[in-house]
Amino acid sequence: MKPIKQIKFQNKEANDYYFDFVSLEDTLKKKPKDHSQFEHHKILFYVIVIITDGIGNHNINYTDYTYKKGTVFTLRKNNTHKFYKTTAKGNFLVFTEDFIIKYSDNFETLKLFQLFNEMLSSPKIQLNEDDFQEVHLLIHQINKEFLEQNNSYSNAIIRSLVQVIILKLLKIKSKENKNFENKNYHLQFIKLQELIEKECFESKKVTFYATKMGVSTKTLNNITQSIIGKPAKSFIDEILILQIKRLLINSQLSLTEIAYLVGFDSPTNFFKYFRKRTQLSPKEFKNQNKH
Numbered sequence: 001m002k003p004i005k006q007i008k009f010q011n012k013e014a015n016d017y018y019f020d021f022v023s024l025e026d027t028l029k030k031k032p033k034d035h036s037q038f039e040h041h042k043i044l045f046y047v048i049v050i051i052t053d054g055i056g057n058h059n060i061n062y063t064d065y066t067y068k069k070g071t072v073f074t075l076r077k078n079n080t081h082k083f084y085k086t087t088a089k090g091n092f093l094v095f096t097e098d099f100i101i102k103y104s105d106n107f108e109t110l111k112l113f114q115l116f117n118e119m120l121s122s123p124k125i126q127l128n129e130d131d132f133q134e135v136h137l138l139i140h141q142i143n144k145e146f147l148e149q150n151n152s153y154s155n156a157i158i159r160s161l162v163q164v165i166i167l168k169l170l171k172i173k174s175k176e177n178k179n180f181e182n183k184n185y186h187l188q189f190i191k192l193q194e195l196i197e198k199e200c201f202e203s204k205k206v207t208f209y210a211t212k213m214g215v216s217t218k219t220l221n222n223i224t225q226s227i228i229g230k231p232a233k234s235f236i237d238e239i240l241i242l243q244i245k246r247l248l249i250n251s252q253l254s255l256t257e258i259a260y261l262v263g264f265d266s267p268t269n270f271f272k273y274f275r276k277r278t279q280l281s282p283k284e285f286k287n288q289n290k291h
């Protein structure tokens with residue numbers, strides 16, 4: 001199997017906006033030379049997907065999500081996803097960190113993190129009709145400004161409209177997720193998440209990450225309980241399982257080689273760990289997700 005393709009941001013207009021406006025229909029028609037949009041690929045930018053008509057399925061981090069009119073998906077940098085063929089219609093707002101964070105204060109940056117972090121909540125939002133019409137109007141304004149691009153104000157206007165959409169979507173999510181309101185541990189949670197994503201093959205133990213962060217295991221559990229309502233060990237396991245799934249689908253390593261690579265002392269313990277948390281064996285998961 002081919003290694004997973006990493007897709008860098010590339011603006012179709014070749015300008016310096018760090019932003020692009022793309023339709024679902026055009027994306028499905030493309031025939032990239034270096035990868036297939038219908039196979040898993042990792043994105044190195046942010047995407048907001050808004051479905052405007054029709055139904056279909058989309059895979060984000062190896063989980064299938066159905067969609068219909070009013071469905072919104074939020075994908076962050078380093079997420080893995082793939083498309084399925086469909087006649088549905090929709091729009092993508094595609095942008096880099098520079099487009100938003102470079103011009104944002106700490107509050108706006110935190111909101112971006114909250115909306116796009118699939119560890120905090122589902123990457124799928126279903127808008128009601130009123131919310132859809134409101135977001136759709138903002139999308140229309142962004143597209144109009146993007147197509148015209150006739151003066152130095154266009155980039156700032158587009159960025160401001162995108163930030164309005166981010167806050168609007170986060171407001172909708174916050175109605176169902178009270179963890180967004182807890183600001184006490186967010187920065188520490190971000191640091192912990194980045195640390196686990198980097199070191200999860202090294203250790204699955206809470207004490208390891210508590211030591212790395214210079215806090216007690218109790219504080220580490222307080223951080224994850226406050227933000228996502230789960231103990232630190234569950235959070236570590238979720239990230240490790242996602243990394244294992246990426247290896248199972250996209251690497252050429254054998255199951256035994258993967259077991260040792262991700263830190264297990266035997267393939268048997270690796271198989272038990274994976275099945276307990278996914279209800280599938282590594283081989284079953286790999287077979288279900290063949291290209």
